[in-house]
Amino acid sequence: MPPPDEVHTxxxxxxxxxxxxxxxxxxxxxxxxxxxxxxxxxxxxEQGVRTGHNVVVYYPGEGGALRIAAGVEVLTDFAEHGEVQxxxxxxxxxxxxxxxxxxxxxxxxxxxxxxxxxDNGRRPAxxxxxxxxxxxxxxxxVRTDVYVLLEPA
Numbered sequence: 001m002p003p004p005d006e007v008h009t010x011x012x013x014x015x016x017x018x019x020x021x022x023x024x025x026x027x028x029x030x031x032x033x034x035x036x037x038x039x040x041x042x043x044x045x046e047q048g049v050r051t052g053h054n055v056v057v058y059y060p061g062e063g064g065a066l067r068i069a070a071g072v073e074v075l076t077d078f079a080e081h082g083e084v085q086x087x088x089x090x091x092x093x094x095x096x097x098x099x100x101x102x103x104x105x106x107x108x109x110x111x112x113x114x115x116x117x118x119d120n121g122r123r124p125a126x127x128x129x130x131x132x133x134x135x136x137x138x139x140x141x142v143r144t145d146v147y148v149l150l151e152p153a
Contacts, residue, residue: 007116012094012147015131017055018044018078019071019087029066030103036070043084050075057089057129073131089129094147095122102139106130109146117148125149 020039024032033056044051052073061067069087080086095116099109110128117124126149133143 007095007097007112009093009095009150012089012091012096012149014088014091015052015055015073017057017069017071017087017089018049018074018080018084019055019057019069020083021067021069021085021087023061023065023067025064025066029068033068033070036068037072039082040071040084043081044072044074044078047078049078053134054132055089055129056132057087057127060126089147090125090127090149092125093150093152095124095150096145096147099144099146100140101142103142103144106144106146109144113146113148117150122153123151125151 018040020036022032022036037054052075055071055073057069057071059067059069071084071087078086095113097109097112097116099106113124113128116122128146128148131145131147133145136142
């Protein structure tokens with residue numbers, strides 16, 4: 001495991017997702033993510049789509065609302081169905097860190113990314129995303145990669 005709060009930059013390629021978009025609030029975020037993923041997974045299973053990890057993309061919202069797309073990385077083609085649409089994560093330079101532990105601690109990862117941006121004179125471009133690793137009964141082994149798209153230097 002890398003040290004906590006270790007931030008590095010990389011060039012992110014777009015990830016193709018089957019996802020549902022929604023507006024939510026911080027208090028409802030966890031429940032809404034689960035609800036949205038529960039819409040996506042049956043569609044992918046029915047179509048026999050090869051999948052990767054769950055991903056949530058955060059877009060700039062208005063008036064304190066969180067605009068998200070919650071979905072599943074798809075490794076083969078799928079047919080859009082109802083609210084389940086094709087979404088891609090942004091491509092470009094990102095600051096990223098890995099968070100290990102309970103999802104309630106993800107704020108620490110975002111704080112580390114904010115500090116890194118401030119310390120390095122970089123500005124976030126307004127979009128971030130989380131890639132959720134494989135589940136483990138030991139919360140300390142649960143990995144979530146957090147990405148913040150950066151404005152060009």
